[in-house]
Amino acid sequence: MTLDATLARVDADLEPALDRLMTLLRIPSISTDPAFAKDCQAAADHLVGVLEELGITAKAHPTPGHPMVVGHSDGPGPHLLFYGHYDVQPVDPIDLWHRDPFDPAIEDTAKGQVIRGRGAADDKGQLMTFLEALRAIKAETGTLPCKLTVLFEGEEESGSPSLVPFMKAHAEELQADIAVICDTGLYGHDTPAIITMLRGLLGEELTITGPKLDLHSGMYGGIAMNPARVLVDILSNLHDDNGTVQVPGFYENIPEVPEDVQAQWDALGFDPSAFLGDVGLSIPAGEQDRTPLQMIWSRPTAEINGMTSGYTGDGFKTVLPSIASAKVSFRMVAGQDPDAIRIAFRDWVRAQLPADCTVEFKSHGASPASSMDLNHPVFDAARRGLSEEWPNPAAFVGAGGSIPIAGYFQDILDLQSLLVGFSRADDGLHSPNEKYDVESFHKGTRSWVRILDEIAKM
Amino acid sequence: MTLDATLARVDADLEPALDRLMTLLRIPSISTDPAFAKDCQAAADHLVGVLEELGITAKAHPTPGHPMVVGHSDGPGPHLLFYGHYDVQPVDPIDLWHRDPFDPAIEDTAKGQVIRGRGAADDKGQLMTFLEALRAIKAETGTLPCKLTVLFEGEEESGSPSLVPFMKAHAEELQADIAVICDTGLYGHDTPAIITMLRGLLGEELTITGPKLDLHSGMYGGIAMNPARVLVDILSNLHDDNGTVQVPGFYENIPEVPEDVQAQWDALGFDPSAFLGDVGLSIPAGEQDRTPLQMIWSRPTAEINGMTSGYTGDGFKTVLPSIASAKVSFRMVAGQDPDAIRIAFRDWVRAQLPADCTVEFKSHGASPASSMDLNHPVFDAARRGLSEEWPNPAAFVGAGGSIPIAGYFQDILDLQSLLVGFSRADDGLHSPNEKYDVESFHKGTRSWVRILDEIAKM
Numbered sequence: 015m016t017l018d019a020t021l022a023r024v025d026a027d028l029e030p031a032l033d034r035l036m037t038l039l040r041i042p043s044i045s046t047d048p049a050f051a052k053d054c055q056a057a058a059d060h061l062v063g064v065l066e067e068l069g070i071t072a073k074a075h076p077t078p079g080h081p082m083v084v085g086h087s088d089g090p091g092p093h094l095l096f097y098g099h100y101d102v103q104p105v106d107p108i109d110l111w112h113r114d115p116f117d118p119a120i121e122d123t124a125k126g127q128v129i130r131g132r133g134a135a136d137d138k139g140q141l142m143t144f145l146e147a148l149r150a151i152k153a154e155t156g157t158l159p160c161k162l163t164v165l166f167e168g169e170e171e172s173g174s175p176s177l178v179p180f181m182k183a184h185a186e187e188l189q190a191d192i193a194v195i196c197d198t199g200l201y202g203h204d205t206p207a208i209i210t211m212l213r214g215l216l217g218e219e220l221t222i223t224g225p226k227l228d229l230h231s232g233m234y235g236g237i238a239m240n241p242a243r244v245l246v247d248i249l250s251n252l253h254d255d256n257g258t259v260q261v262p263g264f265y266e267n268i269p270e271v272p273e274d275v276q277a278q279w280d281a282l283g284f285d286p287s288a289f290l291g292d293v294g295l296s297i298p299a300g301e302q303d304r305t306p307l308q309m310i311w312s313r314p315t316a317e318i319n320g321m322t323s324g325y326t327g328d329g330f331k332t333v334l335p336s337i338a339s340a341k342v343s344f345r346m347v348a349g350q351d352p353d354a355i356r357i358a359f360r361d362w363v364r365a366q367l368p369a370d371c372t373v374e375f376k377s378h379g380a381s382p383a384s385s386m387d388l389n390h391p392v393f394d395a396a397r398r399g400l401s402e403e404w405p406n407p408a409a410f411v412g413a414g415g416s417i418p419i420a421g422y423f424q425d426i427l428d429l430q431s432l433l434v435g436f437s438r439a440d441d442g443l444h445s446p447n448e449k450y451d452v453e454s455f456h457k458g459t460r461s462w463v464r465i466l467d468e469i470a471k472m
Numbered sequence: 473m474t475l476d477a478t479l480a481r482v483d484a485d486l487e488p489a490l491d492r493l494m495t496l497l498r499i500p501s502i503s504t505d506p507a508f509a510k511d512c513q514a515a516a517d518h519l520v521g522v523l524e525e526l527g528i529t530a531k532a533h534p535t536p537g538h539p540m541v542v543g544h545s546d547g548p549g550p551h552l553l554f555y556g557h558y559d560v561q562p563v564d565p566i567d568l569w570h571r572d573p574f575d576p577a578i579e580d581t582a583k584g585q586v587i588r589g590r591g592a593a594d595d596k597g598q599l600m601t602f603l604e605a606l607r608a609i610k611a612e613t614g615t616l617p618c619k620l621t622v623l624f625e626g627e628e629e630s631g632s633p634s635l636v637p638f639m640k641a642h643a644e645e646l647q648a649d650i651a652v653i654c655d656t657g658l659y660g661h662d663t664p665a666i667i668t669m670l671r672g673l674l675g676e677e678l679t680i681t682g683p684k685l686d687l688h689s690g691m692y693g694g695i696a697m698n699p700a701r702v703l704v705d706i707l708s709n710l711h712d713d714n715g716t717v718q719v720p721g722f723y724e725n726i727p728e729v730p731e732d733v734q735a736q737w738d739a740l741g742f743d744p745s746a747f748l749g750d751v752g753l754s755i756p757a758g759e760q761d762r763t764p765l766q767m768i769w770s771r772p773t774a775e776i777n778g779m780t781s782g783y784t785g786d787g788f789k790t791v792l793p794s795i796a797s798a799k800v801s802f803r804m805v806a807g808q809d810p811d812a813i814r815i816a817f818r819d820w821v822r823a824q825l826p827a828d829c830t831v832e833f834k835s836h837g838a839s840p841a842s843s844m845d846l847n848h849p850v851f852d853a854a855r856r857g858l859s860e861e862w863p864n865p866a867a868f869v870g871a872g873g874s875i876p877i878a879g880y881f882q883d884i885l886d887l888q889s890l891l892v893g894f895s896r897a898d899d900g901l902h903s904p905n906e907k908y909d910v911e912s913f914h915k916g917t918r919s920w921v922r923i924l925d926e927i928a929k930m
Binding site: 213215217219224225226227229230231232233234235236237238239240242243245246247249250251252253286289290293294295296297298299300301306309310313314315317318319320321322323324325326329330331332333334335338339340341343345368369370378379413414415416 | 671673675677682683684685687688689690691692693694695696697698700701703704705707708709710711744747748751752753754755756757758759764767768771772773775776777778779780781782783784787788789790791792793796798799801803826827828836837871872873874
């Protein structure tokens with residue numbers, strides 16, 4: 015494969031490539047609304063056709079929900095499993111769109127040309143960057159650059175109910191060396207990113223009972239134990255003044271960010287004031303001896319997500335509540351065992367419970383953190399490819415939340431994921447007037463050409 | 473007035489007295505249900521007739537709600553304003569009654585004879601003890617024992633909407649030396665009580681705002697200030713480990729219980745285990761250097777009555793809430809200025825607020841505590857009278873909650889209240905199968921004869 019010639023072909027082919035994307039965008043494949051089931055089928059069938067054009071044997075597998083498109087082609091080098099999703103979010107509130115969401119167009123804006131339409135960025139535009147890269151390579155070299163399995167899902171925007179059963183049933187067919195996922199964003203306007211750490215999640219609900227019924231605060235106020243007071247006392251101990259979580263063992267076995275990755279993070283010039291300013295805050299509120307990016311990427315958290323006790327309607331009731339409850343979640347990082355943390359948390363709560371109170375716990379699930387093994391050469395290959403294409407070098411970054419598909423690849427197929435995408439913060443995913451920059455599409459396609467070129471050299 | 477002869481007349485007249493009560497109990501004067509408006513009028517008219525029989529000039533004054541019965545009679549000695557209410561609670565759930573609530577009867581029970589029926593204890597049976605005492609005195613002596621004004625309300629069980637306007641409009645007509653209220657209970661089975669301290673109430677709602685919108689805990693968890701965490705931190709400081717409220721100045725100017733009153737309290741043999749055991753608790757949770765009775769009668773409190781933040785429905789949402797709020801109330805005692813406490817509380821909250829949060833307060837009203845001036849001779853007169861009648865001496869006690877009518881007498885008419893009643897803890901006020909012990913009615917009537925005898929001697 016001759017890299018420069020292939021990139022030149024991508025440039026020359028931009029207009030027809032955009033036209034091909036438009037064809038996919040015109041299909042209103044809203045997965046959550048049964049009225050659009052036929053359109054989801056149509057989008058799946060369309061993608062089967064695109065894959066077949068590229069020489070990839072493909073099929074739309076029926077599921078209890080929308081079809082799962084799976085394609086295979088043989089080839090040299092490492093075996094990639096490429097994932098994207100062809101379904102899109104609903105378009106409500108439709109009044110806020112300035113054009114028909116399924117009549118996409120290229121629009122000129124103050125910030126450059128954009129592809130406007132539902133799914134332009136999430137995820138049709140992104141998955142097409144990979145397919146357009148394959149198309150250019152095939153056109154230039156006559157073959158695909160490596161052994162490929164492709165998986166396109168049609169239920170990502172509606173909770174992926176068929177995904178896990180399908181992956182389990184087709185585990186053998188989906189085996190590969192590494193998964194490649196194109197459903198994420200650039201770090202900054204000109205800075206590509208590869209997500210190599212994803213935090214996990216542990217959800218707990220605790221309910222503290224004091225008196226066996228709600229009491230009148232005149233009759234019992236001052237002598238009866240108030241479970242709301244117990245709850246705030248316990249939860250106030252969740253963090254110390256430094257923002258450090260006080261559950262014993264919480265930070266055990268958590269690795270420090272590798273020095274080279276830390277150096278990449280430092281070079282990103284993350285501006286916490288801007289990040290927090292968007293939501294009306296100004297001061298990083300996490301562990302005070304950690305950098306802001308560590309707070310959201312590499313350090314675990316404990317947060318109160320919900321809390322209720324007593325009377326919460328309008329006006330006032332002089333009730334001493336019988337119960338007080340809270341939903342608490344922990345964002346987990348590599349090294350933490352969710353089950354151990356759950357036990358430690360419950361023990362820590364129980365140890366603080368006054369004699370007259372009881373506590374009940376309810377689990378709201380747990381998923382461990384994912385941390386990619388950066389020794390796998392695909393990560394450096396991708397970083398080199400991306401860094402060549404974009405003004406700023408690519409960085410290995412973290413994701414504060416989980417990306418379920420990466421977890422499924424890890425858990426079910428034992429696959430690490432290369433998470434690369436070209437969406438920008440202002441793309442309006444899930445919102446009216448969703449767009450994808452023409453630059454994201456064009457340089458995204460070029461990025462994949464470069465990444466695949468690097469992977470071929472591995 | 474010859475005391476013994478009058479008491480003997482009360483004894484001899486018990487059966488007709490009970491019959492007279494039954495007549496009143498048969499009137500279904502449910503004030504909250506408009507369907508019973510005619511019955512409320514009938515109860516008022518009936519009481520006007522009873523008062524006229526006693527030589528008290530009486531009238532049922534119309535109000536926007538149910539009538540207010542006012543009666544006057546001249547006489548020697550101090551001028552008493554006697555208050556009771558002729559309306560009753562609804563009877564739901566009717567299935568749980570073992571007889572028609574408005575077909576009252578004397579029933580024999582394991583604990584003695586009871587008057588069964590809605591309103592038997594609350595408040596028709598109680599107000600009739602006073603009227604029957606007047607009847608016996610009049611029959612024996614030919615005159616009433618003192619100058620009297622009578623006020624019977626018909627909206628006590630439905631929030632007393634007409635009471636304050638009526639009292640203000642008729643302030644002159646209602647002037648007296650002291651108010652006498654018969655709508656409370658015995659302290660114990662054989663121990664009469666005079667309530668001389670009523671706690672006041674201050675209601676506050678605080679709403680803490682952190683980020684300007686709910687955030688995703690994956691993206692912002694660990695770096696964004698969580699207002700639920702701020703709220704629990706602040707509220708956890710409301711009490712120290714000793715149960716002492718930490719708002720500055722909270723305990724300033726609070727008098728200690730007078731020694732003689734404290735001695736009465738000590739003699740009551742209050743059993744906190746039994747009191748708390750009824751509601752599933754065992755340990756007095758207030759100021760640890762105070763007695764349990766002080767905790768509920770003479771010491772102020774701070775309680776969380778309601779609290780909410782974030783997601784409180786079923787399941788889990790990984791939201792970082794934008795706001796967290798709580799309803800907090802303070803039971804106030806004599807010496808405390810509700811307005812000063814409100815300001816101190818708000819200042820105390822604000823002083824703990826982190827830089828990135830704001831707080832808003834909403835007032836839910838304030839009523840000061842009432843504390844009777846025990847130098848007024850009516851209190852000792854009543855205590856002597858009660859102590860003669862009952863097996864155990866009467867005690868000056870506190871009431872943990874407010875009794876609105878006593879507050880209105882104080883605020884609007886500048887009157888102290890003598891609060892005496894004969895209800896027992898198992899009377900089932902507001903519940904199905906409400907009863908009033910025949911003993912309560914009989915000894916209650918005798919108690920008023922004795923109290924009025926003592927007052928006449930003042």
